[in-house]
Amino acid sequence: MSSEMKEKCGVFGIFNHSQAAHLTYYGLHALQHRGQESAGIVVSNGERFKHHRGMGLVSQVFSRETLNNMSGNLAIGHVRYSTSGESLIQNAQPLVFKYSEGDLAVAHNGNLINARIEREVLQDQGSIFQTTTDTEVIAHLIARSKRKRFEEAGPHILNRIDGSFALLVMTEKQMLIALDRHGLRPLSLGKIGDAVVAASETCALNAVNAKFWRDVDPGEWLLINESGIQTGRFAPKEELSLCSFEFVYFARPDSVIQGRSVLSIRKELGQVLAKEHPTEADVVVAVPDSSVPAAIGFSQQSGIPYEMGLIKNPYTGRSFIEPTQELRELAVRLKLSTVQEILVGKRVILVDDSIVRGTTSKRIVQLIRDAGAKEVHVRISSPMVRNPCYYGIDMPTKEELFANRHEHERAMGQSIGADTLAFLSTEGLLEVVDVNLADTSNRCIACFSGAYPTKLYLK
Template identity: 45%
Template structure:
C-alpha cells in the first residue's frame, strides 16, 4: 500500500453479559488496531448506567488499567477510528455517547453515509447544534428524533440512511448491531467460551479473545445482544451485496474470515494471478511490507522465482497511511522501511505491493530501493488501477489526486521510477474470490457505483458546515 494512500477503516466491537466487558473491548480493539490508529474508545453499561472513555492515539495510548477499571459493567462496545468523515480531532473519537428522552446511548460506526450532509442540514435548519463533524452524530440525532414517534426507533432511523454502515449501539438494556443492506463493511457475530455474545468488524478479534465465530451479520439485519441472548430482525431487504473487495486486497487482517473466505488465501490467489498476467524474468520476488507479503508469496510460488525479504519494516512505526498529514507520512515511510543492500544489489527485483492510490510515497519507496543498486525493479500490484473516488468509507474522494487518473501504466511506471509495472486486472482480481462478481463493490476501479451521492462528498464537508453554522450564529 502506498502509504499516503487509502484510508478508511474503523473497527467496531461489542459484548454483552461478561464481567470483563471493558477488558474484552480493549483486547478486541488491540486485535483490530490495523483498522484505525487515530483514536480509540470504549463505552460500558453497568446496571443501565453508561460510561465512556475515548481519546486520540493507539489503543494502549488511550487506555491503561486505571481507566479500564473505571469502565465497570457487564456490557460494552469499542471503536478504533480513522477519519473518513470529519477530521482527526478528539471530539470525533468514538463511541459517541449521548443522552436523550429515551435514556443514554453510545454508538460506534464503520463506513460512510452518502446523505449525511443533507440530513444534517435538515436538522440544523430545525435548530439542532452538532457537537462533532462526523456522520455518526447524524445517526444519533435521527435516533433521538424518532424515539417518541416510532415503536422501533432504530429501524426508523436506519431507513433514512444511505451508504455504508456497520454499527454497534449500546443502550441501557441491549446492544444493537447493524449492517447496511449492501453489506459494504464486514460485521461478524461470535461468543465467548462462557457464552457471552459479541460482535466485531473482523474475526481476528474473536481469535484474540479465544472466542467462537458464529456467522456474519447479514446485510439489512439488526442483531440484538441482551439478557435474553441473541435476537435478530430485519430493517431492509438484502440488496445484491456490495462487499468492499478492498478489504481483501489490503484492509483486513490476513487471518480474518471475511465475506466467507480467509483473507490470506485470497491475497495469495491474487499474487498467483498477477504472476500469470504479468510474468517477468527476475532473481527475486520481494514483498513491500507488510501489506504486500501475501500476494508476493502467491506470485513467487506461481512463478517459481525465489521469495526474499529485501525490505525490512520498523515494527515501531504505525501503518503510515493513517498518518494525518503528508509530511508526517513521508517521515514515517523513511523510518518504516530499511532496504537490505546485499539482497537487492545487482539483482533483478520484482516488488509486489497490494495497491497504489496517490503514488507519492510509493515513488519515495522506489527511490529508496533504487539507491541500494538493483539491476532492475519491476513493480507488480495485486489490484487494478484506482481511478475513481470512494464514497463508502475509504478516504480517496478526489479523483485528481489518484495516480492512475488520466495516466497510462507506462506513465505511472516512469513517474515511480521503475523499469516496468503491472496491475492485476479487474477480472483477474474477481476470479480470486468465491462469490459472484456482482457481489462486490468495484467502484474505485470500474467507476460503477451501487449508490450515487446526492451531491459530491468530501471528508470535511460536515466540518465546513459546522464552521458555517458557528459563523452564522455569531454574526
C-alpha cells in the same frame, strides 16, 4: 502505495460478560490496523455508562487503571481513522448522548452518503450537533423518533440512513447491531458462553477467544437485551456489495470474511498477477506488511524466490506530517529499510497491493535502486484505482489519483522510476474474490470501475 490510503474504522461490542471493558480493549487491539487516530470504549453496568476515549493508539488511550474502573457487562468500542469529520477528540467514537429515554452510545464503521441531507433536515427541526462526523446523525434520528422505546426506534431509523455502516448502538441495558443494506463493510458475530460478541473482523473474535457464530447479513439488525436476541430486516435483501479492498489491503490476513480466508485470497491475487504479467527476474520482494501474501503467491506461481528485501520499522510515525520534502524522504527511510545483500545486482520484482498517488511508490523504488538493484519491476495485486471511495476509505480526488494522471502503464512506470509496471486486471481480481463469477455484483469494485452500488447524493 497502500500507505497513502487511510484505513477505515473498526467496531467491537460485547453483551453479557463480566469483563466487558477488558475484552473490548483486547478486541480493539486486534482491530488497530483499521484506525490509529483515536480509540474509545463505553461500558454499562445496567444502570449507567462509563466511557473513555482519546487520540492515539488503543494502548496509549487506555491504562490498566482506566479499564479497572470501567465495570459492567455490556460494552462497545471503536478505533478510528477520520473519513467523515475532522481529526478531533469530539469526533472520537463511541459517541455518547443523553436523551429522553436515557443514555445512548453509537459506534460506526463506514460512511453515510446521505448524512448531509439528513443533518440539514434534523437541524431545521431543532437538533444541535456537537460533532462534525456523520455518525451523530444516527443518534439524533433515534432521539427524535416517534417510536420512543429504543427497541422500536433503533431498528426503525435504519431505513433513513444510506451508504456503508457496520453499526453498534447501546443503551444501559440493550445493544443494537446492524449492517448496511449492501454489506459494504464486514461485521461478524461470535459467542463466549452466553455472551454475544460483534466485531468488524474475525481476528478480533479470535483475540478474545470467542467462537465464530455467523456474519451479519446486509440489511439485517439484531437487538440484544435481557429477553434474548431479536432479529429483523430494515431493508429488502439486496445483492451483497462487500468492499473488495477488504481482501486486497484493509483486513488483517488472519481474518475470515464471508467465509473467505483473507490470507489465501491475497496469495491467490499474487498468483493470478504472476500469470497475467510474467517477468524474468531474480527475486520477488514485498512492500511490507499487507503485500507479503501477494508476493508469496507471485513467487509460488512464477518459481522466482521470495526474499525479505524490505524491512518495516513498526515504531515510526506517519511520513505525511513532516514539514519539508527532505524530512519526508528521511521518514520513508525510517519506515522501510533495505537488505542490500538480497537486492544488490538483482533483477527485482517489487509487489505491492495498490498505488494511490504514486509518491510513496517512487520513493520505495528509489530505495531498491539505491541498494544496488539492477532492475526494478513493480507489480500491483489490484487493478488501477481510478475513482474515489464514498463508503469509508479516505482516498484522494479523482484528479489526484495516480492512474488518472498518466495515459498508460509505461508512462506510470517511468514516473515512479520502475523498469516496468503492471496491475492486476479487474477480471483477475474478480476471479479470486468473487464467490460466484456469474454474478460479479457481490463485490464493490467502484474504486476500480466507477460503478457505485448506491446513489451518491453528491453536491
